[in-house]
């Protein structure tokens with residue numbers, strides 16, 4: 001599915017008057033494309049994801065999936081957030097299968113369809129390595145396992161669009177790397193259109209086709225950086241590749257608030273001299 005935003009903006013009205021979280025924003029994410037958003041905290045990234053998910057209403061503008069306007073939450077979108085959102089009183093298996101109990105398909109589902117749904121839950125639990133823990137409660141799992149369960153739950157409805165808001169922020173480095181590999185594989189294999197928010201520039205570059213850098217609030221896109229590697233053959237070792245370090249330096253410079261032309265000059269210079277990355281200017 002193709003995602004498009006036109007003139008999407010958001011202001012919150014609260015005790016301290018009006019807060020502008022997003023200035024009018026245009027954005028296109030192609031079918032199967034993986035786009036990351038990086039930017040200072042409070043610049044409106046979560047707001048943007050909530051609007052795309054139909055959980056929050058834009059003050060102005062239009063969000064469309066394959067040309068159809070998004071007016072509320074729908075089954076074609078899977079969501080994974082940073083904070084734990086599993087139901088503590090349900091088992092891992094029940095949590096992963098939960099979205100199916102909400103869908104109209106389930107209400108009508110009889111014998112064979114129910115079996116298919118149960119098989120789907122099982123195959124996802126195996127895929128994320130939680131089959132042995134299917135009867136455990138979330139509190140019995142580590143943070144990484146809970147996040148894997150949340151990912152399986154997001155995928156159970158076979159979403160065509162996946163929205164992830166700093167999903168691996170709370171994980172240790174090794175678990176995080178495992179999750180990144182799993183996500184790379186899944187989103188590519190199923191051609192899922194993905195918007196992914198992260199603070200981690202390495203993570204954004206490793207996973208994405210394109211990285212969007214946001215300005216301070218009110219958020220606007222200051223740069224769109226293409227990642228110069230096919231997603232098919234990426235692995236965490238890529239982070240050490242010189243070709244990988246260049247866009248990384250450019251993004252880090254942009255996040256420090258320098259202008260894009262300056263960042264590009266740095267990139268050119270580092271290409272010429274291949275030494276001194278940055279600073280000292």
Ligand SMILES: Nc1ncnc2c1ncn2[C@@H]1O[C@H](COP(=O)(O)OP(=O)(O)O)[C@@H](O)[C@H]1O
Pocket residue numbers: 012013014019020021040041042043044045046047048217
């Ligand atoms: N429900 C809300 N009511 C009022 N202000 C909000 C609400 N949600 C977010 N904001 C404000 O909007 C701005 C952007 O927030 P957010 O989208 O969470 O940023 P980010 O995810 O980039 O850190 C912040 O200034 C935040 O305080």
Ligand SMILES: [Mg+2]
Pocket residue numbers: 045046047165
């Ligand atoms: Mg946020």
